[in-house]
Amino acid sequence: MLQGVEGGPSLDVQTSELIAFAVRVSVTTLDSVSAQTHAQCALDAGATMEQLHELVLLVSGLGVHTLFEGTRLVNRLAVPVASAQGVSTPPLDEERQRLWDTWIGQDRYWQGFEREVPNFLIELLQASPQGFDAFFRYCAVPWTMGKLPPLTKELVSMAVDATPTHRFLPGMRLHLRNAVKLGAGREAVLEVLEIAAAAPAHPGVA
16 A cells, blocks of 8 residues: 555654554553553653643544444344345435535545445444434544644554554555555654554553
8 A cells, every 4th residue: 555655754753652642542452551651752742731632532433443343234234134024225314315415425535434434324324313423523523623733643543543452454544545645655654553563452441
């Protein structure tokens, strides 16, 4: 996926420490001791408390991967049942169509998302308009706060998806593509993957 991507600059210390913090505070790692260490290093490098909190909100969205895979799994189980009963997928009703137009429309981001997680969005909307609306509202929060540049948030998202205790390749690919579009070079991407690979095993929370 990095074929043709130029080397570019390395990560600066602040960004590197922010990514390391985000990886460790994510639900698939939850190493509070080392998270605190990297948070302090990020602050020492010039980061702010508001930026750290924005990353907490960002990586807390990892829970949506349960929504991705669980929704598609339930739908796969439901298809044979619906077929046996002669039930076809209904067209979107007025409320579902309004939600689709509001949150997705012709947005290229969600077109790229669809390539990595095919059919999830429409399946979630069909199954639960409330869940669909809540998914977009929650995931949008860290992207509207503006404390960190979009590139940093894409690199963080790529890192948490690539940790040894998560390895969610659809998300990693999506965020890698977005990061490259935003200007990330080969060196920065490889450094992000090194930070992700160094994430400790989940120690549990006492």
